[in-house]
């Protein structure tokens with residue numbers, strides 16, 4: 284699903300009105316009708332129920348006036364609180380204000396403490412609160428009397444519905460600089476805004492509904508929306524049905540270069556995940572002196588012993604063996620558990636330069652690369668890097684805190700600078716492509732913050748790469764299904780008990796859920 288910035292939404296709005304001739308008041312009416320439809324779905328029959336509607340001075344407020352009218356028409360008792368002087372309200376919003384005044388819907392301007400107290404009293408007695416204070420026009424932070432109003436809304440136990448954007452969230456960045464409406468449901472128009480899909484903005488939306496309000500396709504198709512929310516239909520377009528006549532060779536051979544003394548589990552998780560993602564053949568290249576350990580833990584993956592001079596970690600001499608193995612592979616993952624010793628770093632650099640098949644670089648391979656990040660630009664093959672914020676910090680020299688403040692920017696900058704696909708892991712994993720496009724992943728849960736889940740993700744992405752998926756498709760499908768498997772596992776076991784192996788066990792069910800969508 285495409286994701287828009289508030290500026291793009293505003294442009295679509297304006298062009299629908301000026302180029303196509305759809306009056307803004309019609310878009311506003313469509314928006315209001317969709318909001319009322321969603322309120323009824325959540326609150327039930329509104330007859331005799333009390334609705335408190337908050338309206339700002341812009342078109343978000345205009346939507347709110349129209350919502351108030353329709354609630355009134357279906358029998359709700361409606362009271363409208365306006366967070367500005369009526370004289371400041373213009374254009375379509377003013378038209379809708381005048382309409383509700385003519386049909387005797389009570390309106391109160393909240394411009395002093397007296398009205399705030401009245402608002403507080405009315406809150407206590409209402410069944411639902413509708414937030415139409417700010418939408419895509421919001422900047423900065425909420426202050427003054429509106430701040431008090433928002434505090435009362437959030438401390439009430441009432442059901443809160445936000446129109447377009449919870450007031451206080453920056454629709455573009457997702458930043459919440461001050462207080463913000465915490466909604467149970469947000470009905471956003473035309474396209475989700477980036478700020479509703481990433482932290483902290485996504486914490487305030489509650490259930491997010493995307494409502495079509497009639498922007499013509501000819502207008503929205505002309506807008507270059509560079510951000511995609513990965514959803515089931517997106518992934519089902521990536522994962523092909525399997526033809527009946529096939530063999531292991533049809534589904535890719537992948538090599539996973541992994542392991543060092545005491546770090547053999549990550550390679551096992553990675554290899555099993557690659558198999559569960561549908562790989563035909565999975566080869567695990569490991570330090571030769573550790574090969575027996577893997578042999579006891581694995582059945583399906585084929586273990587390839589690599590030169591380690593008996594030391595339990597890959598030696599520089601293993602590079603020729605690895606390059607040779609790559610010749611018969613379709614994709615490779617490098618990194619899980621290889622250790623961050625200096626000679627391993629040198630080895631990683633040489634592998635990246637010499638690789639002849641698409642690569643996934645994870646964990647210690649990333650730590651190795653962070654000593655000379657420029658080596659990424661010397662790769663002759665597509666490279667996907669899968670850093671968590673700590674690894675991203677080491678790769679970029681930017682603090683974790685600053686990375687987390689603008690995940691999309693830092694992922695996009697890194698991809699553009701080093702010509703790689705960046706999978707910046709975390710709540711709402713971000714995927715960036717070298718040409719600046721962004722994918723946001725909505726699946727996953729805090730239960731997945733446990734050892735080995737990163738190795739599982741690397742295996743899934745590598746498995747999809749080996750099956751011939753384009754790099755960004757392998758990353759998008761991999762991240763989505765990894766999180767979906769985690770959600771399925773958490774539903775069964777809870778978030779506390781979830782371990783990395785559960786993701787592997789649930790991955791087939793996640794994939795089946797997607798394939799069922801293909802109908």
Ligand SMILES: NC(=O)C1=CN([C@@H]2O[C@H](COP(=O)(O)OP(=O)(O)OC[C@H]3O[C@@H](n4cnc5c(N)ncnc54)[C@H](O)[C@@H]3O)[C@@H](O)[C@H]2O)[C@H](O)CC1
Nearest residue numbers: 296310311341342343417418419420421422423424447472
């Ligand atoms: N196609 C669509 O998406 C449609 C959207 N509609 C609705 O219109 C709003 C956007 O309306 P706009 O007037 O541009 O902005 P807002 O109503 O969000 O802003 C209100 C007003 O608030 C002022 N303001 C901004 N930041 C602050 C602040 N920190 N403190 C105080 N005041 C602030 C700003 O000056 C604005 O004037 C969209 O969200 C939809 O709800 C259309 O109705 C239908 C089509």
Ligand SMILES: [K+]
Nearest residue numbers: 414417446448
């Ligand atoms: K709002």
